[in-house]
Amino acid sequence: xxxxxxxxxxxxxxxxxxxxxxxxxxxxxxxxxxxxxxxxxxxxxxxxxxxxxxxxxxxxxxxxxxxxxxxxxxxxxxxxxxxxxxxxxxxxxxxxxxxxxxxxxxxxxxxxxxxxxxxxxxxxxxxxxxxxxxxxxxxxxxxxxxxxxxxxxxxxxxxxxxxxxxxxxxxxxxxxxxxxxxxxxxxxxxxxxxxxxxxxxxxxxxxxxxxxxxxxxxxxxxxxxxxxxxxxxxxxxxxx
Amino acid sequence: xxxxxxxxxxxxxxxxxxxxxxxxxxxxxxxxxxxxxxxxxxxxxxxxxxxxxxxxxxxxxxxxxxxxxxxxxxxxxxxxxxxxxxxxxxxxxxxxxxxxxxxxxxxxxxxxxxxxxxxxxxxxxxxxxxxxxxxxxxxxxxxxxxxxxxxxxxxxxxxxxxxxxxxxxxxxxxxxxxxxxxxxxxxxxxxxxxxxxxxxxxxxxxxxxxxxxxxxxxxxxxxxxxxxxxxxxxxxxxxx
Numbered sequence: 001x002x003x004x005x006x007x008x009x010x011x012x013x014x015x016x017x018x019x020x021x022x023x024x025x026x027x028x029x030x031x032x033x034x035x036x037x038x039x040x041x042x043x044x045x046x047x048x049x050x051x052x053x054x055x056x057x058x059x060x061x062x063x064x065x066x067x068x069x070x071x072x073x074x075x076x077x078x079x080x081x082x083x084x085x086x087x088x089x090x091x092x093x094x095x096x097x098x099x100x101x102x103x104x105x106x107x108x109x110x111x112x113x114x115x116x117x118x119x120x121x122x123x124x125x126x127x128x129x130x131x132x133x134x135x136x137x138x139x140x141x142x143x144x145x146x147x148x149x150x151x152x153x154x155x156x157x158x159x160x161x162x163x164x165x166x167x168x169x170x171x172x173x174x175x176x177x178x179x180x181x182x183x184x185x186x187x188x189x190x191x192x193x194x195x196x197x198x199x200x201x202x203x204x205x206x207x208x209x210x211x212x213x214x215x216x217x218x219x220x221x222x223x224x225x226x227x228x229x230x231x232x233x234x235x236x237x238x239x240x
Numbered sequence: 241x242x243x244x245x246x247x248x249x250x251x252x253x254x255x256x257x258x259x260x261x262x263x264x265x266x267x268x269x270x271x272x273x274x275x276x277x278x279x280x281x282x283x284x285x286x287x288x289x290x291x292x293x294x295x296x297x298x299x300x301x302x303x304x305x306x307x308x309x310x311x312x313x314x315x316x317x318x319x320x321x322x323x324x325x326x327x328x329x330x331x332x333x334x335x336x337x338x339x340x341x342x343x344x345x346x347x348x349x350x351x352x353x354x355x356x357x358x359x360x361x362x363x364x365x366x367x368x369x370x371x372x373x374x375x376x377x378x379x380x381x382x383x384x385x386x387x388x389x390x391x392x393x394x395x396x397x398x399x400x401x402x403x404x405x406x407x408x409x410x411x412x413x414x415x416x417x418x419x420x421x422x423x424x425x426x427x428x429x430x431x432x433x434x435x436x437x438x439x440x441x442x443x444x445x446x447x448x449x450x451x452x453x454x455x456x457x458x459x460x461x462x463x464x465x466x467x468x469x470x471x472x473x474x475x476x477x478x479x480x
Binding site: 055056057058115140141144145172176177178179180182183185186187189190191192193194195196197198200201206212215216218219220221222223224225226 | 298380385417418420423425426429433438440446455456458461465466
């Protein structure tokens with residue numbers, strides 16, 4: 001797959017984090033304190049919940065500060081505009097997924113079977129998603145509404161993430177682990193569709209992220225259906 | 241699955257169409273002329289393209305009328321507000337899918353194997369989607385931004401559609417066509433995730449809707465991976 005990055009490459013330094021605190025006193029090289037980190041995390045979590053509920057256009061900075069019981073000026077100290085917060089939320093969703101996936105693959109090592117790598121990638125995705133429900137809901141709700149420059153930067157990050165999945169499936173095909181005759185590129189989309197769609201239905205009551213990931217993997221790897229169609233089994237009375 | 245509707249039930253009369261022309265001279269029982277239908281279809285197609293590009297909040301009725309070279313008053317004659325157009329676009333996407341799926345299942349008859357029914361459902365979904373790219377892109381982009389009463393009505397329709405898929409997979413499980421031990425409810429989501437995610441990547445250059453549907457079905461039914469993990473095959477030089 002030309003132009004795609006290697007799945008076993010070390011995670012690159014991510015773009016995007018420069019957008020936080022751009023115009024605040026923290027924008028220089030000063031170390032961000034633990035307290036500031038905590039405040040910013042709380043702002044992002046609350047903002048994500050509001051974005052998920054109201055969408056991009058209807059959300060105002062003051063909605064976020066009101067919800068946090070903080071003055072909007074204090075909020076602006078950390079994030080100058082709504083765009084900066086929105087960018088940070090959507091990029092963080094992908095960055096967290098990307099970092100976790102790279103870490104998982106690094107831990108497994110390049111010689112691990114593709115089956116095990118893809119299974120671990122699915123498990124990592126489900127764990128990260130379960131830990132960031134608000135961010136993921138906000139992501140789905142605002143990503144298309146973002147200003148074009150935020151969107152462009154975000155899509156770069158997203159493609160970096162998707163390329164790793166593509167590489168994993170291509171590697172499976174090259175090693176003979178993908179069933180012969182299947183398109184690696186469509187197989188990648190079937191796996192991605194399965195994990196990404198979980199944002200619409202996954203709730204902790206259904207199962208732990210690990211259990212759901214294991215079930216998805218069983219289905220995707222081995223298939224949903226029994227081997228033979230069962231033409232003999234008919235519902236209702238037999239016809240003759 | 242308690243409360244879900246039967247997949248072999250005849251398509252119900254759909255909600256939602258009453259929203260078109262609500263306040264126009266066509267709102268009464270007068271038959272809508274073929275010409276009016278054509279104008280309305282053109283309005284919806286253009287509106288869908290603009291919604292897909294600009295999202296819900298930034299789209300104005302005048303953007304749509306300008307693009308069509310028609311006066312905004314003429315547009316209002318057919319659709320009184322942006323909400324009415326948006327509702328019609330998102331509901332039409334699901335209604336078309338729902339009607340086509342019911343028709344497909346009716347043509348097959350209830351005794352057809354679940355494999356064949358689900359394969360046909362996937363094919364129908366891909367055909368309908370390929371024929372309505374603008375509507376589907378608009379749907380994804382505006383559905384979360386819709387006013388709450390439009391959204392509620394839309395979700396009712398959506399659940400009706402999703403319930404049919406759920407019933408198909410439950411039937412497969414009851415007939416022993418689903419691989420033993422798999423969760424019918426997660427299997428439903430794996431299939432739905434696979435077909436719905438296609439809106440993010442499907443382009444006609446990749447293949448016909450029928451070819452893509454056949455490939456998805458092969459993958460979903462029989463699985464992506466070869467039966468045995470191949471622990472012997474290692475990339476690069478063997479370690480010892």
